[in-house]
Amino acid sequence: MTQTTYKWATLGTGVIANELAQALQALGGNLYSVANRTYDKGLAFAEKYGIQKVYHHIDEVFEDPEVDIIYISTPHNTHIDYLRKALAAGKHVLCEKSITLNSQELEEAIALAEKNHVILAEAMTIYHMPIYQKLKILIASGQLGPLRMIQMNFGSYKEYDMTNRFFNRQLAGGALLDIGVYALSFVRWFMSEQPNQLASQVKLAPTGVDEQVGILLSNDQGEMATIALSLHAKQPKRGTIAYDKGYIEIFEYPRGQKAVITYTEDGRQEIIEDGQTAQALSYEVQDMEKTVAGLGNSMYLDYSKDVMDIMTQLRKDWGLTYPEEE
Known part of the structure; x- marks a missing residue:
């Protein structure tokens, strides 16, 4: 299409x-x-x-x-x-x-x-960028073995202005809903099932929203993930997925187009590229239209629900609510 x-x-x-x-x-x-x-x-x-x-x-x-x-x-x-x-x-x-x-x-x-x-x-975007579809096929082939650990970073440096939307509680600001949703969607994409054990640390901004967050996740398969988020400290947008036989690195992962696989046995590296960062919205539009047309469902709402359940539980653990929830 x-x-x-x-x-x-x-x-x-x-x-x-x-x-x-x-x-x-x-x-x-x-x-x-x-x-x-x-x-x-x-x-x-x-x-x-x-x-x-x-x-x-x-x-x-x-x-x-x-x-x-x-x-x-x-x-x-x-x-x-x-x-x-x-x-x-x-x-x-x-x-x-x-x-x-x-x-x-x-x-x-x-x-x-x-x-x-x-x-x-x-x-x-993660559910629609071609690189993620390609990696899912590669992983399903078993050539990397079972998943062990995912490490995620996402840090922005936002001016310490408590009225902008990132720090504004009235506009549902905070790291989790703004950038954490990408990291969690990435984790959900690669994990074989929903993470059901959560631990976290949070540093709140003066407005009461989450400014800096560390999250540990695991599921019943023993797959684990760590996520580091910050709104006032720059970090690379990097995802690392570690398997028995190698690890995959993806930079600028929200709209990723390139992955590097490093094989454990000999340190050999393989570069996989697919799709283009600049076309992120085009991929979403095409997948949405295919789904509306009844040509299968490629929108992954079940993953969105899993991610939302995690974010809701984390904020509950932190005692962080928005005015609409009170």
Whole structure:
């Protein structure tokens, strides 16, 4: 499938919405419509990309019979309200990560999607980049042996401004929902089953959100993972997956395109490349359209649910809640 076959609407006009518009154009299509809290911003966005329809009120997107799929890219804490409206209106939804604030919200959204016979999915790049599909086949062949340990790093250096969204509790800020969701999705992709034993340490920012986090995970197969997250200390975006017969390293893993395998026995290295970082949104769009068309399900909502259950438990352990949960 090289050309988009459905009418997409964007809810939000931020960085991801721009990437979505460019991805659809690269696939020979275009966004059908744009919904935004501020009409003028929606209008400017539409003019930039030649989009034919702008809604005066954000809720009009849910009532538009022409819209097939809505991409939600607003702040985390607004997702569930828009999901309720979109799914109840019978729209397929691709929602930016983190798909909801907690497991309870996600379960509600999943039930709504099932009731209305529509596809709900999280826009998690890891599940759609070709390199991860390729590695899954290689691992399934058994040539690396059983999985032992995964190590994940993701650190950003954000200015210590407690009003920006990263540190703002009113906007569901914090490392876990913003960057931790990538590391956990990576872990879930490579683990043979859901991690069910969790331990963690957290350093809270002055606003009460998680600024720095260390997580230990393991499952009943004895597979383990460590995750280090920081919002005020730069780290490489690196994932290392260690097996009996070798380990795989992936840098810039949220949109990875290259993996290096180092074999234990002789230190030999093998480079595997597939896909392109710049096309991350195109892969998501194509997988979503295939799933909507009934050509199998390649959106991994079950993995999104597993990751959300972990994040919900971690925040419970830390006593970290958002205003919407109180």
